[in-house]
Amino acid sequence: MRGAAGATEQGSPAEPADARAAQPPAAPAPPPAPAAPPPPPAATATAPPPPASGSHREAVATTPPPAPHVRVEAPVIQKRGPSKGRFDDLKENVHEELLIQLGPKLYDANLSPTELESMVRQALADVMAASDRPLTSTDRQRITQEIADDILGYGPIEPYLRDDSVSEVMVNGPFDIWLERKGRLTRVEAKFNDEAHLRRTIDKIVSRIGRRIDESSPMVDARLPDGSRVNAVVPPLAIDGSSLTIRKFSRDPLTAEDLIDFGTLSRKTADFLDACVRGRLNIIVSGGTGAGKTTTLNVLSSFIPSDERIVTVEDAAELQLKQEHVVRLESRPANIEGKGAVTIRDLVRNCLRMRPDRIVVGEVRDASALDMLQAMNTGHDGSITTVHSNGPRDTLSRIETMVMMAGMDLPMRAIREQVASAVDLIVHQARLKDGTRRITHVTEVERMEGDVITLQDVFLFDQQAGFDSEGRSLGSLKATGLRPKFLEKMAFANVVVDPRVFVPETM
Numbered sequence: 231m232r233g234a235a236g237a238t239e240q241g242s243p244a245e246p247a248d249a250r251a252a253q254p255p256a257a258p259a260p261p262p263a264p265a266a267p268p269p270p271p272a273a274t275a276t277a278p279p280p281p282a283s284g285s286h287r288e289a290v291a292t293t294p295p296p297a298p299h300v301r302v303e304a305p306v307i308q309k310r311g312p313s314k315g316r317f318d319d320l321k322e323n324v325h326e327e328l329l330i331q332l333g334p335k336l337y338d339a340n341l342s343p344t345e346l347e348s349m350v351r352q353a354l355a356d357v358m359a360a361s362d363r364p365l366t367s368t369d370r371q372r373i374t375q376e377i378a379d380d381i382l383g384y385g386p387i388e389p390y391l392r393d394d395s396v397s398e399v400m401v402n403g404p405f406d407i408w409l410e411r412k413g414r415l416t417r418v419e420a421k422f423n424d425e426a427h428l429r430r431t432i433d434k435i436v437s438r439i440g441r442r443i444d445e446s447s448p449m450v451d452a453r454l455p456d457g458s459r460v461n462a463v464v465p466p467l468a469i470d471g472s473s474l475t476i477r478k479f480s481r482d483p484l485t486a487e488d489l490i491d492f493g494t495l496s497r498k499t500a501d502f503l504d505a506c507v508r509g510r511l512n513i514i515v516s517g518g519t520g521a522g523k524t525t526t527l528n529v530l531s532s533f534i535p536s537d538e539r540i541v542t543v544e545d546a547a548e549l550q551l552k553q554e555h556v557v558r559l560e561s562r563p564a565n566i567e568g569k570g571a572v573t574i575r576d577l578v579r580n581c582l583r584m585r586p587d588r589i590v591v592g593e594v595r596d597a598s599a600l601d602m603l604q605a606m607n608t609g610h611d612g613s614i615t616t617v618h619s620n621g622p623r624d625t626l627s628r629i630e631t632m633v634m635m636a637g638m639d640l641p642m643r644a645i646r647e648q649v650a651s652a653v654d655l656i657v658h659q660a661r662l663k664d665g666t667r668r669i670t671h672v673t674e675v676e677r678m679e680g681d682v683i684t685l686q687d688v689f690l691f692d693q694q695a696g697f698d699s700e701g702r703s704l705g706s707l708k709a710t711g712l713r714p715k716f717l718e719k720m721a722f723a724n725v726v727v728d729p730r731v732f733v734p735e736t737m
């Protein structure tokens with residue numbers, strides 16, 4: 231449970247006393263083979279009980295003091311480890327036998343994924359047939375699936391990656407796995423064998439795209455081959471074992487119709503936003519983490535007419551535009567020597583020279599905000615992006631702060647004027663308590679009045695109806711009755727909005 235770091239320190243004279251107590255001195259280092267056996271039960275049996283308050287100072291006080299100059303690690307909270315039973319023993323034996331039989335063939339670059347899979351499945355069937363231990367057909371199926379998932383996929387989380395109803399997989403150390411389904415979190419029984427097993431899985435994901443993760447670069451963003459977004463943090467930064475978060479990527483992106491079905495927005499608002507995009511308004515989609523900003527950005531981008539040239543700029547290519555004329559750009563981090571980084575800002579600047587009709591930026595989170603505003607103000611109207619924020623007013627102040635990061639020493643008033651003249655519309659979204667994602671504000675950005683940018687809500691989420699007996703929100707997005715002033719700008723692009731859209735519904 232102390233993970234790889236604990237294992238490498240073993241035997242070192244500088245090792246902290248509590249670590250040595252947790253590891254039996256004679257325990258061999260786990261072999262690098264895919265099915266490293268979990269540490270012997272003695273390891274947990276001899277471990278000192280966790281300090282009552284979890285306080286680091288108490289933990290050290292009850293054990294002999296560590297050697298001078300030794301950095302003592304934060305106390306590790308013991309999560310439920312796997313209780314090894316007959317099934318696990320069987321699985322381990324089969325796995326070892328399989329590795330002996332296939333050996334280097336597993337790494338044969340000439341094999342296609344399908345050939346590799348059928349080879350592994352065949353060998354698994356052979357190994358189990360030759361086994362002298364009796365196996366029920368359920369055990370047989372489960373062992374085949376779990377070992378195949380380990381060798382060909384991402385181990386215990388593989389079934390959830392295949393399951394379309396799961397939108398996010400969160401691994402908090404080897405023995406604690408959570409899923410998000412329909413906006414709600416649930417914990418699952420699946421576990422990795424140990425920290426080393428989890429680390430191998432993380433290594434498999436990040437090495438596939440040429441990145442690495444270790445003590446010197448313990449945080450990494452990566453992607454699965456299907457495009458799912460991955461973030462991993464390993465010890466020492468992740469205190470209780472490596473953390474892995476996978477935002478699933480659906481091959482079939484959510485459409486405007488889906489969002490209407492989910493109640494994220496009404497048909498009337500969807501039609502209005504469609505008109506706003508065709509009418510070349512500059513739009514910011516804002517919201518908290520995981521509120522559904524990228525999904526809404528994708529839906530708004532789908533409203534861009536197909537005769538326009540679109541350039542997209544993203545950190546990790548998540549957008550899935552269906553139009554024919556799309557150029558996709560992706561930023562990249564620095565290499566091992568700290569060189570070669572290409573930022574969103576570099577890409578936004580570059581794309582101005584690519585004759586875009588529309589610029590769609592996945593997320594603005596730094597000084598690229600300045601370039602984005604300039605693009606919006608200099609003839610690239612109709613651009614769309616997302617910003618992390620808590621509400622439409624906060625969206626504006628975030629943009630101001632990000633523009634200041636560009637270090638141009640612009641006076642606040644000048645920044646605000648730029649923002650006010652660049653941004654036409656803010657679409658703010660939130661994840662509600664019931665797990666649903668809703669657009670809560672469709673807000674017009676008006677002009678400066680004194681030192682303040684005036685905002686006017688065109689549609690607002692009305693929560694007055696409360697919640698139903700199962701805790702689901704009965705609220706909905708409603709017109710406020712105000713007509714936005716940007717209708718004139720839309721008329722220039724030959725887009726006319728039916729004024730009845732703005733009439734508030736009578737209950």
Ligand SMILES: Nc1ncnc2c1ncn2[C@@H]1O[C@H](COP(=O)(O)OP(=O)(O)OP(=O)(O)O)[C@@H](O)[C@H]1O
Pocket residue numbers: 397398477478484489492494517518519520521522523524525526666667668
């Ligand atoms: N309107 C929606 N209704 C239900 N689920 C949604 C909706 N929008 C997005 N989702 C799901 O919610 C998850 C998060 O969506 P998305 O990536 O769009 O959020 P985000 O705000 O861009 O997140 P981040 O801040 O991490 O970039 C995804 O799994 C997505 O499928």
Ligand SMILES: [Mg+2]
Pocket residue numbers: 523524525593
């Ligand atoms: Mg996003």
